[in-house]
Each structure stands twice: as C-alpha cells, then as structure tokens.
Amino acid sequence: MDDLLKQLQRLPPEQREQILQKLARRQPASAREKAPAESAIPRVARQPRMPLSFAQQRLWFLCQFEGQSLAYNIPGVLRLDGPLRREALEQCLNTIVQRHEALRASFLLEADAPIQVLAPELAVPLPVVDLQGLDSAAQDDEVQRRATQEARTPFSLDRPPLLRLTLLRLGPERHVLLLTFHHIVFDGWSIHLFVRELTQLYAASMNGTPGALPELTLQYVDFACWQREWLRGDKQERELAYWKKQLTGAPAQVALPTDRPRPPVQSFRGDAVSFHLGRRLTQQLKAVGEKTGATLFMVLLGAFAGLLHRYRAGDDLVVGTPIANRGRRELESLIGFFVNTLALRIDLSGDPSFLQLVERVRRVTLDAYTHQDLPFERLVEELHPERNLSSNPVVQVLFALQNTPAGQIELPGLIVTPLEMPAVTAKFDLTLLMEDTAEGLRGWLEFSTDLFDPASVRRMASHYENLLAGIAADAHQPLSALPLLTRAEAQQVVEEWNRTDVVYPEQDCLHALIEAQVRRTPDATALVFEGQALTYRQLDERANQLAWHLRSLGVGPESSVAVCLERSVELVIALLGVLKAGAAYVPLDPGYPAERLAFMLSDCAAPVLLTQRALASTLPPSSASRLFLDEAGPLLALQPSGPLALALSPDALAYVIYTSGSTGQPKGAMNSHRAVANRLLWMQRSFQLGPTDAVLQKTPFSFDVSVWEFFWPLLSGARLVLARPGGHQDSAYLAHLILQQRVTTLHFVPSMLRAFLEQPDLSGCSGLRYVFTSGEGLPADVQQRFASRLSAQLHNLYGPTEAAIDVTAWHCALP
Incomplete structure (x- = not known):
C-alpha cells in the first residue's frame, strides 16, 4: 500500500484524481459480474437546434441573470x-x-x-x-x-x-x-x-x-445529449439522495473575514496574490499524506479548511473543488465545458489534530468522487437555495490542485512560453489554486475585490504557509495549536500592541480628578443647562454640600444612592455629590415602568433616593429615604462647602447601572473608580479636550455612555452642556443646541445619527470635532453619509455595560 501511495503522489494531480475516482467507483467482483457493460456515448444526428449540457444551461442562465x-x-x-x-x-x-x-x-x-x-x-x-x-x-x-x-x-x-x-x-x-x-x-x-x-x-x-x-x-x-438521457430515473435519484443528505443543514455561506460588507450584487471583479512553497516543505507535506493514506490534494485542502476555521469561518465548511469530469476515455480529447464542481462538506468540530482532520477530508473526498456524476447545476436546482445576487449558491470558496504547467514548448524554430497575467475576475469569493512543480508548490489566492483588499489576502497566504510549515513539523497538533502568525506579526500582536501600560494617578478616584480640575480653573464655566450655568467652583461647592448631607444620613463607602431625576443641573450635582460621599450612584430612569423601578430599588437596597417633587407620584414605595433636590436648597446650604476628608480606595464602586438582563430581569452591572478613571483618562489622552471644548450630554443616564458624557469634560476643563429632557430624540433641537453652545463633542447611537444626518441644515455643526457612536452596529452607508455632511472625526466604540463603558475603539476614516 505504501508503494502505491508513493507512486500516486508522483503522478500529476489530474492523473492522480482520475485514478482515485476510478478506485472510488470500483464495485466488488460479484457486483461487477452482474452489472451490464458501460455503453458507449452515441453520436447523435445534428439538428438546427441542439440541447445544452446541464453545466452550459446553468451558465447560460447566469449570464442572462447577471448580464x-x-x-x-x-x-x-x-x-x-x-x-x-x-x-x-x-x-x-x-x-x-x-x-x-x-x-x-x-x-x-x-x-x-x-x-x-x-x-x-x-x-x-x-x-x-x-x-x-x-x-x-x-x-x-x-x-x-x-x-x-x-x-x-x-x-x-x-x-x-x-x-x-x-x-x-x-x-x-x-x-x-x-x-x-x-x-x-x-x-x-x-x-x-x-x-x-x-x-x-x-x-x-x-x-x-x-x-x-x-x-x-x-x-x-453528443456528450450533452447523452448526459441528459443518462441522468434520468434511478441513477439521478441515487446521486441526488446522496448529495442532499450530505449537504442538509450546511451553512448557506462561509463566514469569511472580509474587509467590506458583501454588496447587494457581486461584480465578479477580482485579483490574485501568489506564493511559493519550497521543495523541502512540499516533500514534507506529501509525507504527511502518506501517513494517513491521503493525497497531497487532501492535505492541502485540509490545511485550507483549517485556515478558514482559524479565521472563525465555523466548524462546518463547504468548500468546492473542480473535477475534470472526463472519466470516459472518449471525452479526454474533446474541447468543451465538462468540468464539474464537488461541494465538499468538511467537519472541523472538536478541535481535531491535523491528522484527524485529513482523515475526515479523505473520507469526504473519496465519497464525493464516488458520486461525482451529478452535475453541480442539478444539485443547485434540487436544493433550491435562496436567490441572492450577492453570492454564489452552495459554494463560495473553491480549492484546486492543478497540473504542473507545461513551461516552454519547443517547436521547429519557435519556443512557446505561457505567460502569467494579473487576474481581473473572480468567480468565487475566494479560490485557492495550487500547482505541484519541480521547484515545489506554487499557489494563487484569487479573491473578489468586492470583499477583500490585496493586503488582507497576502496576509492570508502568509498564514497558510505558516500553517503548512506547522503541519509539516508536527501534524499531531490540534488545529488550535498550529502556528498562524508570522514572526513579525507575533511580535506586533503580542508585544507591540500589548504595550498598553500607562501611568495614571493610582490613588485618585473619579471625583478627585474633577476636584483637581476645579483647583486649576475654578472660575471657568463647568456646566450649562437651559439658561443656567455653574462655574467649576460653584459645581464643586454644591456637590460638596450634598455629600456632607448624605454622610449625615449614613451614606458612605460600600453603600449606594438611588438617583431618579430628569436631566438638569441637580442631576449633575447629585452624581458628583454621591461620589464625593464615597458611595456608588444607581441611576433610575424616570421613564421606566413602576415595576422595573420597584425591582431596582429593592435589589440595590439604597438607603437614600435623590429625586424631584414632580416625580414623587410615579415612584413606587420603597424603604429608601427620599430627598427632593429641587426643594433641598436651603437645607443643603447649611452644610460645609469644602471637601470631605474621606480616604476612599480606587477600587470602591462608582456606579451600578442596571441592564435588561438575558432573562428580562434587570441586572446590576458594577464599576469601580479605578476602571472608570482609566477609561476616561484614555479618552482624554487620545482626544485632548480643553477649555474651548463643549461636550453635549444627551444620553439617558441609565446607559453607561452617559458616564463619559458627564465626567470627561469635568476632569479636562471643558464645558458640560446638558440637553433638555427628551431633547436627545429631536434632531432639529440638537442641531440648534450644537450651534448655540458651540458643542465640539457628542455621541449618537447609529440609528439616531442616521436621522440627525437627514437634517436639512447642518451648517451650524461645523465646530464639531468628535462624534462618537456605540450601542448598535454602525452601517457603512451611515459612515459615508456622515463624511459627506460633517467634517468632524467619527469614532465607533463598543463595550458591554459590565466593562468600563467601552473596550474597543475605531476611527472611521474613509480612504
């Protein structure tokens, strides 16, 4: 058996493929004795109108469909x-x-x-x-x-x-x-x-x-006519039954790591990158195949599937491969469209070793060869995939191992040399073509330029080479352990990109950072709301008075204070005052249903609730003492205006924000001063707010985006501009407020940004420097619309509430 495998490996790929196909189709001797001899393909009488083969028919329809x-x-x-x-x-x-x-x-x-x-x-x-x-x-x-x-x-x-x-x-x-x-x-x-x-x-x-x-x-x-007759009845039904069973439940698309979203209609424009594997690595890969009775085709296909799997394409992949479809000798000398596509479904679940994966690929491939006679076109018709102009049905990724190119062909007085020309089209999203040459394996990754940039595909080819080298070194390794990154990439990812250590005030809590800004610019405007304004000194003194009063009510470290206020000057004083008292604030949106508010009040067990008299009738009963801030001015004026001498750890809680919870029951997400301070100091280091900046606070304070809207401007010397209650839903009002208050920085969820960009006049927004989005996926068309209407920078952020607001950031700069 080993000698046979070695001989097979030495054959050109298409000859090896034909032998494997014939071996796969062989029946036991007893069955062959009973089977009738395979009849020859007859020559048919020529008519003015002749039928198409199945492959020609599908391609003709595609050409009509796509132009x-x-x-x-x-x-x-x-x-x-x-x-x-x-x-x-x-x-x-x-x-x-x-x-x-x-x-x-x-x-x-x-x-x-x-x-x-x-x-x-x-x-x-x-x-x-x-x-x-x-x-x-x-x-x-x-x-x-x-x-x-x-x-x-x-x-x-x-x-x-x-x-x-x-x-x-x-x-x-x-x-x-x-x-x-x-x-x-x-x-x-x-x-x-x-x-x-x-x-x-x-x-x-x-x-x-x-x-x-x-x-x-x-x-x-003649072949076209014979094929239609030959695939009638039981033969076709047996082939269809196999392929339908094989592909039932397979994903409709391979989840490729594309550089751009898939367009509504694919253009078939393409490009290709090439690479070369040396003779030594090529021989090592052939030796890997010999260990498992697999061909080089199966080893390379398994590695390609492994690469896509490592790119998070999933555990269940369908990869197409072309076969010559000329198993009959009389077809070998005919020019025409014979090639067929086999849809190979590859199971990568369970993190198999590469040798285990190759065995899976070997079985799938040999089974497919046994059932290769069904035209791919008939399979597509039978599966009835959803018509989608943006991608190919069933197969979007192709792999092929081709014959060694002929090289120079010498004629009397003439030398003929095939030349390589740049690829300009791509029939599939991604196609890996390999050739086994005397100098080793050569490869081309052909790709749709609708989806990929050349740099990304060059990186993919490099990763494929690294994966193959790892397989050659030790094919017993599980897929997850095989190397992917180049040495330079590993250096960049593990070391350079991981150099994120930053020195920031270890002992400072969030309110301490704001107090430091108060000392720097005490008379600068800190807060603006509906005609009211407070300087940094005024805001600090009123927050201190509230903090002293809260301390007198027993509030301190390890406790929480519920806050249910409309957007107002009192809201900012409340949040800062709670932090100065050493407690964590728990935002309760006045618009929440009474049942939700009741649960949150009970769950957080806050001893004090800060609110407004107008909201008293909407609040559910609770054990918390209520303090109506819109009436508490005289009471709070009796308290000292200086800071509290309170030693608070940066690991103390700063706030508890309730999310909806996966079961529908709200869950409190807690964050510490250290985490929030780290997040806000990163933002200040990255975007450098100053005294000429104004941040618009419009996000409901029950969402964590509001945390940076409230506190980032106050620790950086900028102005905090509050939108009126409900104003975050009114694009015209926001555009006017941005102009009136010279706002430079604000946040939108993408759906609201889309609506805002449809405002007829945004000329008053020319002073915007930064617009941040988060909370939803940011569609590409919104980014493009933004670039056409505003000159500000657009930054897309993401993070779960359990983190300190955001964990990823991306500058959405159009090329």
Missing part, C-alpha cells in the same frame, strides 16, 4: 520566440476551431429555453497589432494592458465565435498571442488540449508534413 459578466472569460497569453509564420498560425488555429464543434457554437433563446446552434464552418480572424515602435518596457506595459482589456471584454453568447485571438508583434521574431474563450465552450482541461493541438499542427506545417490529428469520434454536443 454580460466577465467572470466566465478564460484568458490565455503565449509568448512566441523565433521566426513566426503568421498565416500558418492562423490556419492552425482555424483548423482547431473546425475540428471542435464546441468552438463554433452560439446560444439562443427559443420557446423560453436555451438552445445551441453549431455553425458548419467558422473562420476566426487573427488580427496583428504592431508594437515594434515601443521600447521594451513600454511593450511589456502594452502587452499587459491589452491582455487585461481582452480579459475584461465580454462575449455575446448569441454571436459566434465565443473565442477571440490577437497577435502582438514585438519584433521580427518576438510575438505574443492573446487568446480569450468563454467558459460555456471551454474549461481548464481544454486549455492543454488546445495548446497541444496547436503545437502539433504548427510543427507539421513548418516541417511540411501532414498535420492530421486523430479523428474525433464524438463532439461535445
């Missing part, structure tokens, strides 16, 4: 060095066109169904473009430009021929031949046939010998 898509163009570029006989080359090319009916086909709609028409004769011109007047560098640029232009020029399926030829003359003995085919008449195997026949015919022409090729007993249309 003149470039995704199905197959370009080729051949460099021809030596004395070229153009007339002989043109004759040879047309001999191939005459030899293969598929190259003379066109596709029409008749009686609501597509048909193909085969032209009895068809001459394909070979125009010559003379580039001899350009220098070498300019010639290279022009070759690339014209090759790219050819690849991007669509075909009309109803106008034959569905191939184009152009000869570029670079010098008397230097030419480049551009060939472009439509996939509906051509596939990867056909490329090798075309080049082989062209070289045979041209060599015969140069040598003056007969250039006859072996007669073709069949044409592609």
Whole structure:
C-alpha cells in the first residue's frame, strides 16, 4: 500500500484524481459480474437546434441573470520566440476551431429555453497589432494592458465565435498571442488540449508534413445529449439522495473575514496574490499524506479548511473543488465545458489534530468522487437555495490542485512560453489554486475585490504557509495549536500592541480628578443647562454640600444612592455629590415602568433616593429615604462647602447601572473608580479636550455612555452642556443646541445619527470635532453619509455595560 501511495503522489494531480475516482467507483467482483457493460456515448444526428449540457444551461442562465459578466472569460497569453509564420498560425488555429464543434457554437433563446446552434464552418480572424515602435518596457506595459482589456471584454453568447485571438508583434521574431474563450465552450482541461493541438499542427506545417490529428469520434454536443438521457430515473435519484443528505443543514455561506460588507450584487471583479512553497516543505507535506493514506490534494485542502476555521469561518465548511469530469476515455480529447464542481462538506468540530482532520477530508473526498456524476447545476436546482445576487449558491470558496504547467514548448524554430497575467475576475469569493512543480508548490489566492483588499489576502497566504510549515513539523497538533502568525506579526500582536501600560494617578478616584480640575480653573464655566450655568467652583461647592448631607444620613463607602431625576443641573450635582460621599450612584430612569423601578430599588437596597417633587407620584414605595433636590436648597446650604476628608480606595464602586438582563430581569452591572478613571483618562489622552471644548450630554443616564458624557469634560476643563429632557430624540433641537453652545463633542447611537444626518441644515455643526457612536452596529452607508455632511472625526466604540463603558475603539476614516 505504501508503494502505491508513493507512486500516486508522483503522478500529476489530474492523473492522480482520475485514478482515485476510478478506485472510488470500483464495485466488488460479484457486483461487477452482474452489472451490464458501460455503453458507449452515441453520436447523435445534428439538428438546427441542439440541447445544452446541464453545466452550459446553468451558465447560460447566469449570464442572462447577471448580464454580460466577465467572470466566465478564460484568458490565455503565449509568448512566441523565433521566426513566426503568421498565416500558418492562423490556419492552425482555424483548423482547431473546425475540428471542435464546441468552438463554433452560439446560444439562443427559443420557446423560453436555451438552445445551441453549431455553425458548419467558422473562420476566426487573427488580427496583428504592431508594437515594434515601443521600447521594451513600454511593450511589456502594452502587452499587459491589452491582455487585461481582452480579459475584461465580454462575449455575446448569441454571436459566434465565443473565442477571440490577437497577435502582438514585438519584433521580427518576438510575438505574443492573446487568446480569450468563454467558459460555456471551454474549461481548464481544454486549455492543454488546445495548446497541444496547436503545437502539433504548427510543427507539421513548418516541417511540411501532414498535420492530421486523430479523428474525433464524438463532439461535445453528443456528450450533452447523452448526459441528459443518462441522468434520468434511478441513477439521478441515487446521486441526488446522496448529495442532499450530505449537504442538509450546511451553512448557506462561509463566514469569511472580509474587509467590506458583501454588496447587494457581486461584480465578479477580482485579483490574485501568489506564493511559493519550497521543495523541502512540499516533500514534507506529501509525507504527511502518506501517513494517513491521503493525497497531497487532501492535505492541502485540509490545511485550507483549517485556515478558514482559524479565521472563525465555523466548524462546518463547504468548500468546492473542480473535477475534470472526463472519466470516459472518449471525452479526454474533446474541447468543451465538462468540468464539474464537488461541494465538499468538511467537519472541523472538536478541535481535531491535523491528522484527524485529513482523515475526515479523505473520507469526504473519496465519497464525493464516488458520486461525482451529478452535475453541480442539478444539485443547485434540487436544493433550491435562496436567490441572492450577492453570492454564489452552495459554494463560495473553491480549492484546486492543478497540473504542473507545461513551461516552454519547443517547436521547429519557435519556443512557446505561457505567460502569467494579473487576474481581473473572480468567480468565487475566494479560490485557492495550487500547482505541484519541480521547484515545489506554487499557489494563487484569487479573491473578489468586492470583499477583500490585496493586503488582507497576502496576509492570508502568509498564514497558510505558516500553517503548512506547522503541519509539516508536527501534524499531531490540534488545529488550535498550529502556528498562524508570522514572526513579525507575533511580535506586533503580542508585544507591540500589548504595550498598553500607562501611568495614571493610582490613588485618585473619579471625583478627585474633577476636584483637581476645579483647583486649576475654578472660575471657568463647568456646566450649562437651559439658561443656567455653574462655574467649576460653584459645581464643586454644591456637590460638596450634598455629600456632607448624605454622610449625615449614613451614606458612605460600600453603600449606594438611588438617583431618579430628569436631566438638569441637580442631576449633575447629585452624581458628583454621591461620589464625593464615597458611595456608588444607581441611576433610575424616570421613564421606566413602576415595576422595573420597584425591582431596582429593592435589589440595590439604597438607603437614600435623590429625586424631584414632580416625580414623587410615579415612584413606587420603597424603604429608601427620599430627598427632593429641587426643594433641598436651603437645607443643603447649611452644610460645609469644602471637601470631605474621606480616604476612599480606587477600587470602591462608582456606579451600578442596571441592564435588561438575558432573562428580562434587570441586572446590576458594577464599576469601580479605578476602571472608570482609566477609561476616561484614555479618552482624554487620545482626544485632548480643553477649555474651548463643549461636550453635549444627551444620553439617558441609565446607559453607561452617559458616564463619559458627564465626567470627561469635568476632569479636562471643558464645558458640560446638558440637553433638555427628551431633547436627545429631536434632531432639529440638537442641531440648534450644537450651534448655540458651540458643542465640539457628542455621541449618537447609529440609528439616531442616521436621522440627525437627514437634517436639512447642518451648517451650524461645523465646530464639531468628535462624534462618537456605540450601542448598535454602525452601517457603512451611515459612515459615508456622515463624511459627506460633517467634517468632524467619527469614532465607533463598543463595550458591554459590565466593562468600563467601552473596550474597543475605531476611527472611521474613509480612504
């Protein structure tokens, strides 16, 4: 068995694939004795209108659906060095066109169904473009430009021929031949046939010998007719039953880590990055396969699935792979669209070792080969996936291991070399193409430019190489332990990005940071609300008086104070006063239902409730003592206005904010002074508020965003501007307030930001410096709309209430 595996590994991939397919299809001897001999594909009578194969039919429908898509163009570029006989080359090319009916086909709609028409004769011109007047560098640029232009020029399926030829003359003995085919008449195997026949015919022409090729007993249309008959009845039902069972419950899409959201309609524009694995690593990977009875194809596919899994694509992946679909000998010499796609469902659950994963891939692959005869198109029809112009059905990621490229092909007096040209289209979101060459494995990652940036895909290719190197070193490792990052990336992520240590006042609590600002700018305006204003000294003194009074009521460290107030000057004094008393404040939104307020009051067991007389009738009964701040002025004026001599640990609680809770029962999320101070000092270090800044406080104080809105401006010397109660829901009012108070900084949830940006006149908002969003996902179109209407910076924040407000931040700068 080991010797057999080694021999298989040495074979070119497509030959190895065919052998594996035949082995997978072999039946026991007893079954073979009873099975009838496989009948030959018959040649059918030619009619003016001929049917399409299943693959052609689906591709025809896609082309009608998507318009003149470039995704199905197959370009080729051949460099021809030596004395070229153009007339002989043109004759040879047309001999191939005459030899293969598929190259003379066109596709029409008749009686609501597509048909193909085969032209009895068809001459394909070979125009010559003379580039001899350009220098070498300019010639290279022009070759690339014209090759790219050819690849991007669509075909009309109803106008034959569905191939184009152009000869570029670079010098008397230097030419480049551009060939472009439509996939509906051509596939990867056909490329090798075309080049082989062209070289045979041209060599015969140069040598003056007969250039006859072996007669073709069949044409592609014979296969198309036979396929439709062959897949009738039980055969088709057995194949469909297998694939439906295999793919039931599979995810509709692979969750790829894209750089951009998927557009509503995919453009099929693409690009590719290339990479190379050395001979030593290639041999090591083949040895890994030999340990498990797997081919190199299975090892590379398993590693690719492992890479996507590590990119959080999930435990259940469907990866497509093309097969030649030429298992019958009589099909091996035909040009046409034979290739089929197998949807391989790979199980990556349980963090398997790589050897365990390869065994899973081996079983899935061999089973798929056994059931390869069902056209992918029939499977898609049967599965009825939701029609979605933004992605391909069933398969969005493809993997292929291809034949070793031919390299230079020597002819009498002429050397033919295939040239690589930049990819301009992508049929799938992501395609990994590998080639096993004498120098080792070569790879190309072709990607949709709708979704990915080249830099991201280059990084992906680098990660794939690292993963393969880790597999070669120890394939017994679980997937989660295999290396992914390069040494430079590991240095950046683990060390450079992790250098987040910052020196900040270890012993200072939140209110102490504000008191320090009071000492710096006592007479600057600290707070503005509806015509009222307080300086930093006035705000500090009134908060101190409240703190002294709370202490007299028994409030102190380890206790909490409930606060139920409308947005007002008293609200800010209440929050700061509670902190100065050493307690944690518990915000109770006056708009909450009475049952919710009752639960929160009971759960937090606050001994004191700070509120307003107007809210008394809406508050549920509780054991907390009530202090109506709008009436308590004379009482609080009796208290000292100086600070309390209170030693409070930075680890003491600053606030308790209740969330809805996963069960619907509110849960109190607690945060310490140390955590909040760290968060606010980061914000000040990053954005540098100063005395000319004004922060608009409009978020209901039952949400943690309000914490930075209240306290960041007060510790940085800026002005805190309060919106009127309910004003956060009125975009016109907010726009006026921003202008009136010269607001520079504010926060929106994305849905409110969208509404605000629809205000007809935002000219008064030109003074905005920073707009922060959080609380919801920020759609790309809102970011773009923001950039078109405001000049401020947009920053997207995220964090659970249990954290100190936010844990991630992103500057939404458009390229």
